[in-house]
Amino acid sequence: MTQIPVGRRERKKAATRQAIADAALRLFLERGYDQVSIRDIADAADVSTTTLFKHFTGKEALVFDQDQENETQLIAAVQQRAEGQSVLDALREHALRAHLPIALHPRALEFNSLVESTPALRDYAERMWTRHTNSLGTAIADELGFERDDVACVALARFILQIPALARGRSDRRAATERIFDLITYGWKTLEASPRGKEASEPAPARSASANRVPKED
Structure with a gap:
């Protein structure tokens, strides 16, 4: 950290x-x-x-001054998670702890508008997130015993990194973040089978300590 x-x-x-x-x-x-x-x-x-x-x-790096620190914390969330905690649960915990306070910053809207309205910053952000995807995907693969370029691990990293943007603008960012993690964790079929709005009144299936952990290959 x-x-x-x-x-x-x-x-x-x-x-x-x-x-x-x-x-x-x-x-x-x-x-x-x-x-x-x-x-x-x-x-x-x-x-x-x-x-x-x-x-x-350069100028772009000045806007994303916490870029390296954010990446370090992402990797640490995976590598330094509690014993028995799954990778997904660790990343969920990290997202709720790290991203929600940033979204509530009084200048968050101004910052997002600055990035979205400036091509150079949008391009830099995309390169930055691509690098984060590769780093996080590698960390996940290492923890689960897969090849470092395993496409499923890279895809999972990409999905995780998109969650703050997907939750942005929602009236309840925490609920939105939790719902996206539930989708990643339990799959679309589970959500599709639930009555509309059920997730708002009933808890998601209990997550065991070993949930979502892909067994290592022999």
Whole structure:
């Protein structure tokens, strides 16, 4: 999970990085992405452009400043899950803990609008999610004993990563997230066989500690 910097130098670097990212997002939201230069951001954060590039590879990376941390937490959710907990249950728990608070951030709508309205950011986000898909798919495959490029593991990773976008805009994001995970966990036939609205009043089938764990190949 996220490591808190313990040394003075590490704390200073983390604070500088955060100040740059905060300044960039503020300027992007105020002026528009294309109207803000790297120099504008460096000046607003009171750092040199050289310092800025020590922390970020470019303008797009400034918007997705927690990209690497998010990926690290995703992999940790799989690899460091509790003993007996299934991969899917661990990822469900992570999604509910990590994504729902972000969706409730007061500037979440502005941020999403910025990304959706800026082609460069949309392209960067797609590349970012593709990389996350590969990393998460590999982690899942490793845990379950499959080949690292197993298509089912890659597909599962892709589905999991799409859940925040699918739940966005729903009046009850938690319920939407849970319902999507139920679909992935129990399959369409289970949901299709249920009366309309049943999931809102009755709990899903109990998940055992070993549920959804694919047996390792001999």
